[in-house]
Amino acid sequence: MNWKKTIILLVVVVVILFFALRPPDVYIHDVAVSGMTATEAESALAERFQSQLDQRVIKYVKDGEDVAEYTFADFGARFDFMPLVEDAGRRRFSFVFWQRHNITTLPGFSFSVERLESAMQGLSENLDKEARNASLYEDESGSVKSTPAVIGFGVDTETAALATQKILHSLSDGIVELQVIESVPLHTDVDFVPVVLGQFSTSCCGNDDPRCRNIIRAAERIHNKVIYPGEVFSAGMVIAAHLPDSGYEPATILLRGEPAEDIGGGVCQVVTTLYNAVLRAELEVVQRHNHSARVGYVEVGFDATVAGTYYDLKFKNNNSHPILITARVVNKNLDIKIIGNETRQAGREIRFEARQVQLLQPEPYREVVDPAIPQGQHVVTLAAQMGYHIELFKMVYVGGAVIEQVKINTSVYQPLQGVITIGAG
Numbered sequence: 087m088n089w090k091k092t093i094i095l096l097v098v099v100v101v102i103l104f105f106a107l108r109p110p111d112v113y114i115h116d117v118a119v120s121g122m123t124a125t126e127a128e129s130a131l132a133e134r135f136q137s138q139l140d141q142r143v144i145k146y147v148k149d150g151e152d153v154a155e156y157t158f159a160d161f162g163a164r165f166d167f168m169p170l171v172e173d174a175g176r177r178r179f180s181f182v183f184w185q186r187h188n189i190t191t192l193p194g195f196s197f198s199v200e201r202l203e204s205a206m207q208g209l210s211e212n213l214d215k216e217a218r219n220a221s222l223y224e225d226e227s228g229s230v231k232s233t234p235a236v237i238g239f240g241v242d243t244e245t246a247a248l249a250t251q252k253i254l255h256s257l258s259d260g261i262v263e264l265q266v267i268e269s270v271p272l273h274t275d276v277d278f279v280p281v282v283l284g285q286f287s288t289s290c291c292g293n294d295d296p297r298c299r300n301i302i303r304a305a306e307r308i309h310n311k312v313i314y315p316g317e318v319f320s321a322g323m324v325i326a327a328h329l330p331d332s333g334y335e336p337a338t339i340l341l342r343g344e345p346a347e348d349i350g351g352g353v354c355q356v357v358t359t360l361y362n363a364v365l366r367a368e369l370e371v372v373q374r375h376n377h378s379a380r381v382g383y384v385e386v387g388f389d390a391t392v393a394g395t396y397y398d399l400k401f402k403n404n405n406s407h408p409i410l411i412t413a414r415v416v417n418k419n420l421d422i423k424i425i426g427n428e429t430r431q432a433g434r435e436i437r438f439e440a441r442q443v444q445l446l447q448p449e450p451y452r453e454v455v456d457p458a459i460p461q462g463q464h465v466v467t468l469a470a471q472m473g474y475h476i477e478l479f480k481m482v483y484v485g486g487a488v489i490e491q492v493k494i495n496t497s498v499y500q501p502l503q504g505v506i507t508i509g510a511g
Contacts, residue, residue, distance in 0.1 A: 112174045113188040114167070124171050131167040131193075139163055144253050146209060146246070148264040154209055162201045163254055166194030197254050205250075206243040209264070214240045220275040222410040222425065223310045230410065230425055232278045235271040242267055273314065277407050277427070284367030284424040288359045288383045290352075291418055297337035297352035300327075301420060304334075304356040305413040308422075312410050313403040318372055319411075321360055321390075322398035327353045354391045355383055356413065357399050359422045361390035364401045365438065365480070365494065367409070367424035372400040376497035379471055387440035387478040387497050405429060435483040438494070446473025448501035459509030470504030 112120050117134055119127040140159035145152055170189050217238030224230050242265040253260030291298040304325045313319045327334050327350030337351025354377070361374060362384065374390050375397045381389050390399045403409050409426035448470040459465060476497045482490035 111187070114170050114174055115190060116188060119171065119174050124168070124175065127171045127174065128167050131171070132165065135193075136165055139165060139257065142257070143259050144250060145259075145261045146264055147261055148213065148241075148266070153213060153264065156205055158197075158254065160201065160205065161250075161254060162196075162198030164196050166196065169194060195255065195257070197251075202247060202250060206241075206247050209246065210241050210243055213264070213266075214238075217269040217271045219271045219273040219314065219408070220277060221312050222278060222280060222408060223312075224410070224412045224425075230280045230412075232275045232280075235274040237271065238269040239266040240269065241265070273408055279427050280410065280425045281428045282423050283409065283426050283428065284363040284365065284369075285422070286359050286362035286366065287419050287421045288355055289418060290355060290383075290415065290420050295337070296335035298415075300334050300337055300350055300352035301355055302415050304350075304353040305415055305420060305422075308356070308360065308411050309413045310410065312408050314408045315403050315406055318400055318402045320398055320400050321357050322392040322395070322400075325353050325356065325392065327392070328394045354381070354389075356420065356422075357392050358384055358389045359420050360411070360413070361399055362388055363411075363422045363424050366436070367426075368430070368436065368480075369409070369424065370402040370404040371494075372402055373398050374495060375399075376495070376499065378500055379502050380474065380499050385440055386474050386499060387476040387495065388438070389497075431484065433484060437481050437483065439479050439481065441477050441479060442474060443477055444475035446475065446499075446501045448472065449503040451504040451506045454505055454507050455510045456507045457510045459507060460511050461509050463509035465507045465509075466504060467507045468502075468505035471502035473501030474499045 111118065114127070114131060115135070117127075117131055119130065122130065140157060140163070142158040142163075144156050144158075146154040146156075170191060170193055173191070174187070174189055215236075215238045218236040220235040221233045222230060223233065245265050246262055249260075249262045253262070290301050304327070307325050308321065311319070311324065322328070326332050332350065334350040334353065336349055358381070361371075364371060365388075375393075376387075377389050377391050380386050392398055405426060406429065407427040409424055411422065411424060413420070413422045415421075451466075451470060454467070474497070476499070478494040478497070480490075480492045480494050481488050482492075
């Protein structure tokens, strides 16, 4: 009977070893992963839990109203189950009597910082309201009116981003109450008591030729422009005759003192008229250039020109209040005004005086033979012009007496050699 006892003993040992050496049943958050590879286990867990995470919602509320909603998926929120899968692998090969292991440690978690920043930028773009200064404009009747200031606000995206991260890490739905930061405009409508600070007019033709159409177009571009305190106005950039597709037409200009044709001919008359209005408003002139030869619409010393990006008329609003430019062509007159608050002393008067420093003589007339003209006939085809060296001064009067004298500019106009055509026909 000893052999029977031996067999029974062996069976008992085998049964004991079977249960002792059998790998335990391992679960991760109640998902059975025994017998799975690490990749299979990770995929099973993602299929079970990731879709639930993706559908979590974060709502954004402003002043009690829902203004935006994002899911966790929008932020690229992801579980990382691999550390748990690796832990399960270690437990699966432990030599203990069979038992169930359920790993409930929270998985790793991450989200996209770039997507969070993009969402915050989207909130800002959709909800932010820019503060707007009060402004001035001239209506069609010629009345100057003001538009009220508007208080602006911006979403506090930094606080909203921190609140969003907190909700993401909670792995639950959540609500973010958006905070706003007000921005107050610098200038309100109470700042405006508009009067004409400076005004100047020059004669021009109607709209029946390219030069006059260019003048009208340039005047329209500077009309109703508002310049706030400290700002510098660039006439060349606003008029923009030098830019491609500017809309200006070829017309007569002065090129080294001689008539020529170029795109935007006539805009310098607008610039000159504006310059004279600026002088009378006593704004700070930052940049000004005179023509190469005198022009017919103002006296020497009072003109200004623009060309490309190198010649410009720039001036600064050195007042404590905004100013308005108006520019209109009416009855063949270009009229430009600078409008703003008058802060100068009552009874103060300014006058301008162009003083001739030197008179520059032109070269003798140049003769050109033309067989199309009868022999012996002489025709002046280009009249000679004197050149000038001019200094422009501003005199300030109070009570009829000069209290201040300031040199405004220095201008040098080159003499122009004339041309006589001699007939040879």
